[in-house]
Amino acid sequence: MSRIADIAAALAGYDPKALGVDAVQAFLAQLAEPAVLTQAERIALRDALGRVLAEDIVSPVSVPPHDNSAMDGFAFDGRLLEGLANDATVELRVVGTALAGAAWRGNVGAGDAVKIMTGAVMPAGLDTVIPQEFCSVEGESVRFPAKALRRGDNRRLAGEDLMQGKPALRRGEIISPAALGMVASLGLPMVPVLRRLRVAYFSTGDEILSLGELPREGAVYDSNRYTVFGLLTRLGCEVIDLGLVRDDPAALESALRRAASEADAIITSGGVSVGEADHTRAVMQRLGDMAFWRVAMRPGRPMAVGLIPTERPDRGPAVLFGLPGNPVAVMVTFLAFVRPALLRMMGCNDACAAPPPLLRARSVGAIRKKPGRTEYQRGHVQPVAGSLPEVRIAGNQGSGVLSSMVEANGLVVLHHDQGSVADGDPVDVMMFDGVI
Template sequence: MDDSAELFSVTSPRKALQELLQLLSPPTLPEETVPLAASLGRYLARDIIAPEQVPPFTRSTMDGYAIRSRDTFGASGSNPVYLELVGKVSMGEAARIEVGAGQAAAIATGGMMPPGADAVLMIEYTDLVDETTLEAIRPVGPGENIIGAGKDIERGETLLAAGARLRPQELGAMAALGITKVSVRRPVKVGILSTGDEIVDIDERPGPGRIRDINQYSLAAATRETGAEARSLGICPDEAAQLETSILRGIEECELVLVSGGSSVGVADLTPRVINSLGEPGVLVHGLAVKPGKPTILALVRDTPVFGLPGHAISTLDIFRLVVAPVIRFLFSGKEDATGPEPTVRARIGRNIASVAGRVDRHRVVLRHDNGQLWAEPLLGKSGLISLMVKAEGVAVIPLEAEGVSRGDELEVELI
């Protein structure tokens, strides 16, 4: 029996991922210091400790009037309270007026609260009787519509933990603290190797039986989306010695290696045999209980994760989302993330779809709204169709235990 056929058996994506992560130790990636503006998508190397408090002063969270809350108790539309308007708090300046009993000062959102005031009455609940008289038709409680100094972020607080990936909101929070430079991890290096006698680079015109190297470019883009660095290992023909040399080069230069193509069971598919010969433990899983993407390989060679991905473009990107991206995140942060952060919605499937219990089926869909319901319409076609990648807005997931779905059934849809 062929060695690759002996290796081939299916495992659920989650179980396969856990099997690999249990054996994997995240590398200690070197630190880099980058400007805050260049840190988006990077992974923190150190905790971010707040050097000061936010806000630095008690401020208003609404447009209105700074008042003493007790002066408004009992106010209503039929029984208004009248306050003396003593001035206005200018934005960007310290409050120069003091609010006494029965008084009010105009204030904008973000303005510094003047001494004496303990609340802000929203402008919607007031009326100017004249230049110095304000009518209040609603009571406010102490602390209403204001935020105290340091109530958002306290000085010395751990704002962000090492290993966190920086999003726009994290950059905004650090900007509020005056942090201009950030210590981040050097990107995980991902080597990408395309295999197959039929593959040519995209600047060549394919001859008979040849195709351009789609996966090198789509996988590189998907890799960069995770915050990692994509490194091309080129195109390798279906020849064992060259394949071994290329994979070993990737293991030496990178923290993770992707081999596109050559994972199916067949005479010309050398990838599983070569990977398994490179060192212990070698191939951990060959075959996922998922469609498309069944002939996927998860391996560990010399403490480096090596993935054998299907050659079909859609299958390759699906498997990347399912098992490769979580491993990249683990290499950055040391934290298991089997599900990933991909946004999902619930939608009704637009047609009957057959499935098999014990296998996760993933179908490209377009989304539409109809009478307040979100529908997912499957795109028909085989996993090798390039056009499906471009047309799809999501992936409808038929779970492992289901034996198909009927039109109108609600499914989880991963947005892509």
């Protein structure tokens, strides 16, 4: 059997004419698995944002490298607090000042304190810092209430953030802004990353106009290529724009062969339904190992996935995602299915490749829904003090209405077995932030 057939056979209740969202996600997770990238390169840390780590980064140092103060205040031996009454006042003699960037080398006796700045090395024998705002200072003496702290307060321990010899980041993690800072804290100027995933994409259809063409009756401008470009660029892929391909079998075959030779994955929009002019379906079946689905979802019902072989001996088949033609359906199917699959192909671990987490929000207004399919409705979420955030359906929900996608900041996910939603009911929302 073909690989597509093998995956389908392993899925319980597989029905290509009525496939649930969960089954599609499980199918794509297996299809993408063999295509995980292995080629690695070392690049400058400043160029690594959004890239996927090719190997663990092991900390060469402890962070912080020494015990240090978490506050501006006075460092002292916390044993002095033991046995004191709750209303007692502690009085210590100040014998010096410890500044950040240089260890204080003086001697500290019983009942002594050292004025200390945030980040300064804790003097030997001292383990507690009283913040300066709790203190009264008179000459060389500092006083504070014993109840203001406990022994060990306001001290950062050596290795508290990262311990020398331990993994700081794991292979398969995406390098975020926070990760950039953490790697920099280890003193590492270069990081090992997997090469970028190459994704080719094109739109199909005689009714599609390229930007700059004069309008004509029955035609619409190609929005999908620009949406897909933005989604892939934000994902960190190397994008290959193959433009607009007309409803001509020879042109479609040529575009798919070129895409497979140049890219790891291919995304098309349009041509996967059963219309008389939808040649993409027939050409895909002739060229590759394909599965065509009717997904139990709205929007985004028709979809195709498969493998398109290439004649290059150094590269396996390209994974193809044939998306619907309607603009909103393209975005929804990308978020629900394509994005997690591409992340897995990029070499991301399971946590990084998972779909965006769902936010729980309260619906403002009723939403009609029949069980038996998953629906994704565009919504706008707003915070509510002391309660769940509220989500309001954003504009016209037609699958060709891009304006409602622009107005929304998330997708209200109405699950397969879920029925209608009453005003005030809680619902799940897939937020867009950092994705669209």
